[in-house]
Amino acid sequence: MDAWIGPNLWKDVLRVHAMKPFHVMIGGGDQIYNDGIRVDGPLKEWTSIANPHKRRTHSFDNNLRAACDDYYFANYVRWYSTEPFKEANGRIPQINIWDDHDIIDGFGSYTDHFMKCSVFRGIGGVAFKYYCLFQHHIAPPKSTYTTDAPQTMQAVNGTAGADPRQLEDTFVLEDQTEDNSWIVGKRPGPYVEEKSRNLYMRLGKRMAFIGVDARTERTRHQVNYPDTYDLIFSRLEQEVAAANGDIKHLIVLLGVPIAYPRLAWLENILSSPIIAPIRLLNKRFGLAGGFFNQFDGQVDLLDDLDDHYTARQHKRERRIFIQRLQDFSKAHSIRVTILGGDVHLAAIGRFYSNPKLGVHSENDPRYMVNIVSSAITNKPPPKAVANLLARRNKIHHLDTDTDETLMDFFDGQPGGVDKSASWNKVTMPSRNYACITEIETPAANGDGAQQNGVTLPIPKDGHSPLHTGESTAGSAHSAADGVSSASTLHGGLNVAIRVEINPQNRDGAAHGYGFSIPALSYVQTEDDARPRPQSRSRSLHAAAASIRSHSNQREARPRTST
Secondary structure (H helix, E strand, O other), rough: OOOOOOHHHHHHHHHHHHHEEEEEEEEEOOOOOHHOOOOOOOOOOOOOOHHHHHHHHOOOHHHHHHHHHHHHHHHHHHHHOOOOOHHHHHOOOOOEOOOOOHHOOOOOOOOHHHHHHHHHHHHHHHHHHHHHHHHOOOOOOOOOOOOOOHHHOHHHHHOOOOOOHHHOOOOOOOOOOOOOOEEEEEEOOOOOOOOOEEEHHHHHHHHEEOOOOOOOOOEEEOOHHHHHHHHHHHHHHHHHHHHHOOOEEEEEEOOOOOOOOHHHHHHHOOOOOHHHHHHHHHHHOOOHHHHEOOOOOOOOOHHHHHOOOOOHHHHHHHHHHHHHHHHHHHHHHOOEEEEOOOOOOOOEEEEEOOHHOOOOOOHHOOOEEEEOOOOOOOOOHHHHHHHHHHHHHOOOEEEEEEEEOOOOHHHHHHOOOOOOOOOOOOOOOOEEEEEEEEEEOOOOOOOOOOOOEEOOOOOOOOOOOOHHHHHEEEOOOOHHHOOOOOOOOOOOOEEEEEEEEEOOOOOEEEEEEEEOOOOOOOOOOOHHHOOOOOHHHHHHOOEEEEEEEEEEEEEEEEEEEO
């Protein structure tokens, strides 16, 4: 904080918005950091309790709830009143999902017996209240969980009631009509006394959007309940049927990346027995205090690794989710693009058909880009971390038909300022945000699969460009300015990642990198009608963006920035 001089990169958002207005601003979670509640807020005393049993059994009574309520409210008011974030919020409509820092760091990813403690359940409810108010502008629940009002303990008796003390001098909106954009989960989360709130909406005529609430239902061993995935895909099928072929793109918003380098080896080390002696010395003498978190005594980095879809306990859920998206894409010839943040650096991951199958990206329903863009305000990781991730950028196999890896994207350092190693083309450790614009300029040759009359041959692996929109990726691409809607890939998407050059520059000067995503042209075959192997057909029961509108023949062409 001593080195921070303000959320300056938001000034670049406003500059780009002035050039061509954004249709919508998408927040992928951690719109606000409420972690201070345990540093200098009402949970400071609770955090300092040394005995783990006493910390777990500490009550969350109405007095503590009221203090936490005041903290969350004041922190939202303070942050949402901070320029230029305040101005951006006032000018550009928002779509948000929440993540752990909107509650508290690591919420949902600590051990189950600790996450079920009253304090975590209590602050989950209070954070949900202000998430509804400030990030969705809807009335919150009547009251939140406390231990001294048994009627609020939904997880215990199955039906939550309202605490009269929480309703004193309070206006409550009764019987409000549920907004049609919500996909509400069937049951409360394991640690939050509320149901998940996933989002569906149309962003113009040709683009649909799904925001997956990956925090309300999260545990160390699941991201979402199986029935929540079923609700999401059921809603997608209904909307596509009603759209009569208009929808060409599906944007899926996740809180964390899903096509990202593996760090299983680091997970194994941090959870192995060799850490036990260090943990003991930490408890006895405070050795390596910053290495362990204040909550459950585990290695502090472990909850972040457990959050990732690529963590070993989430891999099966991840695989089935991606395969269901592939099947949806194939069934409707709709290109799926995924947004994810959380990791505080920029990257472009993608899933794609194994090159041995001989499928061009323009015809490949498995080709799904994961735009990894974060954070626009919080500090980036050290260069060494970004370079380590780049070293781990291998070719991975989701299944026998699908490969995945990061794309070579960053063809130079932003503004000539060294952010990472010169050989690192795949991870950018600098504040950033992404812009997505629907391509409206017709292809010069009438064929979106070609550029200058040449179709790229299928490469041997994903370390090479997969199509013409990737072959020119980088600073020189027309999309790098965050504004351009021109490309030969007619009907596709232009993507820019705008990277902060100098954190001490109060004007938020940024350097742009761009590439294009082709529209999908897929024709159903007889093979598609055959029953899939059980692992493919089985449901999961078995297991920061902005968009800009254009006008073209009086139809809205959305443009998105993340």
